[in-house]
Amino acid sequence: xxxxxxxxxxxxxxxxxxxxxxxxxxxxxxxxxxxxxxxxxxxxxxxxxxxxxxxxxxxxxxxxxxxxxxxxxxxxxxxxxxxxxxxxxxxxxxxxxxxxxxxxxxxxxxxxxxxxxxxxxxxxxxxxxxxxxxxxxxxxxxxxxxxxxxxxxxxxxxxxxxxxxxxxxxxxxxxxxxxxxxxxxxxxxxxxxxxxxxxxxxxxxxxxxxxxxxxxxxxxxxxxxxxxxxxxxxxxxxxxxxxxxxxxxxxxxxxxxxxxxxxxxxxxxxxxxxxxxxxxxxxxxxxxxxxxxxxxxxxxxxxxxxxxxxxxxxxxxxxxxxxxxxxxxxxxxxxxxxxxxxxxxxxxxxxxxxxxxxxxxxxxxxxxxxxxxxxxxxxxxxxxxxxxxxxxxxxxxxxxxxxxxxxxxxxxxxxxxxxxxxxxxxxxxxxxxxxxxxxxxxxxxxxxxxxxxxxxxxxxxxxxxxxxxxxxxxx
Amino acid sequence: xxxxxxxxxxxxxxxxxxxxxxxxxxxxxxxxxxxxxxxxxxxxxxxxxxxxxxxxxxxxxxxxxxxxxxxxxxxxxxxxxxxxxxxxxxxxxxxxxxxxxxxxxxxxxxxxxxxxxxxxxxxxxxxxxxxxxxxxxxxxxxxxxxxxxxxxxxxxxxxxxxxxxxxxxxxxxxxxxxxxxxxxxxxxxxxxxxxxxxxxxxxxxxxxxxxxxxxxxxxxxxxxxxxxxxxxxxxxxxxxxxxxxxxxxxxxxxxxxxxxxxxxxxxxxxxxxxxxxxxxxxxxxxxxxxxxxxxxxxxxxxxxxxxxxxxxxxxxxxxxxxxxxxxxxxxxxxxxxxxxxxxxxxxxxxxxxxxxxxxxxxx
Numbered sequence: 001x002x003x004x005x006x007x008x009x010x011x012x013x014x015x016x017x018x019x020x021x022x023x024x025x026x027x028x029x030x031x032x033x034x035x036x037x038x039x040x041x042x043x044x045x046x047x048x049x050x051x052x053x054x055x056x057x058x059x060x061x062x063x064x065x066x067x068x069x070x071x072x073x074x075x076x077x078x079x080x081x082x083x084x085x086x087x088x089x090x091x092x093x094x095x096x097x098x099x100x101x102x103x104x105x106x107x108x109x110x111x112x113x114x115x116x117x118x119x120x121x122x123x124x125x126x127x128x129x130x131x132x133x134x135x136x137x138x139x140x141x142x143x144x145x146x147x148x149x150x151x152x153x154x155x156x157x158x159x160x161x162x163x164x165x166x167x168x169x170x171x172x173x174x175x176x177x178x179x180x181x182x183x184x185x186x187x188x189x190x191x192x193x194x195x196x197x198x199x200x201x202x203x204x205x206x207x208x209x210x211x212x213x214x215x216x217x218x219x220x221x222x223x224x225x226x227x228x229x230x231x232x233x234x235x236x237x238x239x240x241x242x243x244x245x246x247x248x249x250x251x252x253x254x255x256x257x258x259x260x261x262x263x264x265x266x267x268x269x270x271x272x273x274x275x276x277x278x279x280x281x282x283x284x285x286x287x288x289x290x291x292x293x294x295x296x297x298x299x300x301x302x303x304x305x306x307x308x309x310x311x312x313x314x315x316x317x318x319x320x321x322x323x324x325x326x327x328x329x330x331x332x333x334x335x336x337x338x339x340x341x342x343x344x345x346x347x348x349x350x351x352x353x354x355x356x357x358x359x360x361x362x363x364x365x366x367x368x369x370x371x372x373x374x375x376x377x378x379x380x381x382x383x384x385x386x387x388x389x390x391x392x393x394x395x396x397x398x399x400x401x402x403x404x405x406x407x408x409x410x411x412x413x414x415x416x417x418x419x420x421x422x423x424x425x426x427x428x429x430x431x432x433x434x435x436x437x438x439x440x441x442x443x444x445x446x447x448x449x450x451x452x453x454x455x456x457x458x459x460x461x462x463x464x465x466x467x468x469x470x471x472x473x474x475x
Numbered sequence: 476x477x478x479x480x481x482x483x484x485x486x487x488x489x490x491x492x493x494x495x496x497x498x499x500x501x502x503x504x505x506x507x508x509x510x511x512x513x514x515x516x517x518x519x520x521x522x523x524x525x526x527x528x529x530x531x532x533x534x535x536x537x538x539x540x541x542x543x544x545x546x547x548x549x550x551x552x553x554x555x556x557x558x559x560x561x562x563x564x565x566x567x568x569x570x571x572x573x574x575x576x577x578x579x580x581x582x583x584x585x586x587x588x589x590x591x592x593x594x595x596x597x598x599x600x601x602x603x604x605x606x607x608x609x610x611x612x613x614x615x616x617x618x619x620x621x622x623x624x625x626x627x628x629x630x631x632x633x634x635x636x637x638x639x640x641x642x643x644x645x646x647x648x649x650x651x652x653x654x655x656x657x658x659x660x661x662x663x664x665x666x667x668x669x670x671x672x673x674x675x676x677x678x679x680x681x682x683x684x685x686x687x688x689x690x691x692x693x694x695x696x697x698x699x700x701x702x703x704x705x706x707x708x709x710x711x712x713x714x715x716x717x718x719x720x721x722x723x724x725x726x727x728x729x730x731x732x733x734x735x736x737x738x739x740x741x742x743x744x745x746x747x748x749x750x751x752x753x754x755x756x757x758x759x760x761x762x763x764x765x766x767x768x769x770x771x772x773x774x775x776x777x778x779x780x781x782x783x784x785x786x787x788x789x790x791x792x793x794x795x796x797x798x799x800x801x802x803x804x805x806x807x808x809x810x811x812x813x814x815x816x817x818x819x820x821x822x823x824x825x826x827x828x829x830x831x832x833x834x835x836x837x838x
Contacts, residue, residue, distance in 0.1 A: 251481060251483075254482055255482055255485070274692075274696060278699045284703075287703075287704040287706055289704060289705060293703035296699070297703065
């Protein structure tokens with residue numbers, strides 16, 4: 001999101017907050033409508049023709065599909081759901097028709113596709129939705145099928161080679177030159193977050209934890225415009241509670257939201273964007289000449305990624321607050337944590353919480369059922385596999401795998417070390433000065449472990465990371 | 476949670492502070508903010524002026540001469556008793572497009588570790604990639620304070636036409652300096668030329684000046700990249716070589732003759748700035764490709780360049796200047812992406828000639 005989109009989001013937040021005092025239903029419909037438009041508006045231009053229209057449309061189609069397979073049969077006929085469906089389809093249609101009215105594209109980065117193409121898309125989506133959604137006996141496997149579909153799309157988007165092949169396929173179908181195809185052709189804004197919200201809902205439905213949600217509530221939750229581009233990943237039941245509450249935008253709320261937004265803007269556009277100039281990247285990995293400067297460049301990256309991401313989160317939380325939604329916190333001073341477990345409890349918290357709920361805990365429960373596996377192996381497997389998946393969520397590349405393993409192994413070693421210290425040196429914490437020293441030392445070690453992990457995350461190639469490590473340690 | 480701050484007074488105070496800050500900034504505009512620099516203290520000074528259009532160059536172009544000089548190694552180098560200080564003024568060929576600092580003319584002169592007048596020669600690259608005499612004069616005027624023993628001014632015909640003296644961006648955006656130069660050196664240039672940017676009060680507010688201020692800050696941040704990488708421009712693996720097949724046109728700035736079309740008064744002013752100067756007509760590509768009977772290269776038709784060389788030689792002789800006409804010193808294959816940009820070997824040839832001229836200055 002750029003400054004103009006953030007500014008518009010703030011304005012829309014203020015307007016919705018001010019215009020819908022105590023009018024819950026109107027607020028939900030307005031939030032859904034703005035979020036649907038934001039899905040199109042925030043999507044950057046793509047080299048593939050009209051994909052900046054098709055990908056947002058697919059986000060909305062997947063949202064409706066997921067709602068259909070998690071709702072009682074015939075739910076779409078109920079008043080609010082029908083209105084919600086009409087808002088989503090109606091606005092998508094208006095966005096497409098805008099090509100015939102507006103001289104230049106406004107709601108999409110490039111001119112939307114022709115209306116007949118859009119009609120074909122609607123028809124195909126309609127048939128798929130009918131097939132998946134309106135046949136109750138198929139429910140049990142349809143939920144699994146949608147989860148698999150979402151995971152397959154994520155894998156394609158996150159794997160450069162698969163993305164490239166998909167781009168080549170689309171170009172071939174569209175009779176366009178394939179030489180200029182790139183794995184970045186399918187930059188689908190916010191899909192990682194949308195997919196995780198949808199999978200969360202589908203899994204909760206499977207386990208019987210999902211409350212009933214109307215389509216307007218569900219749609220707003222999945223594509224909520226402040227959290228569309230960079231999260232956080234809220235839980236549907238918590239989000240809906242806020243949505244169903246009566247809300248009046250008071251002066252105090254506006255001030256608190258404003259403080260949070262300004263803090264976020266400062267973090268992102270002043271601190272992070274400044275640090276970005278000198279932060280580690282592929283070019284600097286080979287260009288920096290001395291060990292000292294390489295450390296500075298790595299530190300700059302560590303703080304840049306924190307201020308960038310937490311800045312965006314602050315902005316999202318602030319804007320959401322204007323419309324009465326209290327999004328979950330994503331960061332809690334992570335670089336001041338004395339160990340890696342606490343770091344991961346305070347870094348991208350909504351993502352780690354998601355993985356804890358839907359992978360780590362079920363995986364550990366499954367392993368406990370296996371006989372003859374030592375405890376330490378289970379701890380290692382659980383932590384390494386979870387961190388590996390978190391790495392893969394960022395991208396299916398060797399460097400993200402290494403980053404995930406770095407943290408997985410780090411968490412395991414920290415777990416063993418803590419156990420070792422606790423059983424042998426339990427009286428260490430009795431001396432206050434020693435305790436402070438240990439605390440400071442632990443924070444520094446944890447920060448440096450995380451900062452060194454960013455060497456994998458920031459770079460595209462393991463050989464570049466190796467070069468940086470050699471420079472960092474004077475090898 | 477109850478907040479003690481009230482929204483509307485807060486918004487009013489914010490608006491008032493914003494307006495006051497902007498109005499105050501109009502009066503602060505004359506402060507030489509550009510002289511405040513992290514270069515030569517936290518970061519090493521640059522070997523050449525900041526100039527660049529892409530982020531990958533770790534560099535940027537700005538119009539603030541104070542900031543440009545403050546970032547230069549010259550501003551942070553105390554002149555040693557045994558230093559023979561040589562300042563090199565000129566365009567992109569002196570600045571060193573596609574050349575690392577060590578490969579430039581200044582770099583090669585320094586690498587030779589030669590002596591002149593019993594002292595060690597230390598050359599400073601004050602080239603800037605804009606071909607116009609007025610810009611060179613601005614640089615010369617500012618460079619005086621750095622106690623040069625000798626200034627070498629490399630120039631070419633493209634810097635001379637009267638019609639372009641005030642229109643290049645770095646000149647046009649330094650209107651006050653240019654007006655001072657016109658007054659101090661009595662140059663017959665029009666100070667009310669519309670190209671000169673004279674900001675209104677609104678254009679001097681903080682809001683209007685945000686880009687210039689951001690550039691100043693970015694220049695400081697790029698200091699970290701300069702210090703850590705030593706890179707100040709993009710060095711592409713491959714580039715388009717200077718044109719040798721030329722258009723069949725003998726046009727030069729729409730002129731029929733160079734009579735009264737060249738800014739020799741600006742040259743006179745420049746040559747009077749410091750006592751010891753050498754004027755150099757810089758090397759250029761002499762093409763042997765298509766239409767080379769009409770043009771020497773992309774820049775110059777033969778008639779214009781021949782006339783210029785004759786006029787410049789006569790002008791220099793009449794004023795008893797030290798003048799080197801090195802126009803054909805460098806063979807065609809030692810040029811890179813322009814008819815005036817040299818390869819490291821081409822710079823080496825030039826450096827040898829210049830070095831001899833510097834040493835001859837002491838005899």
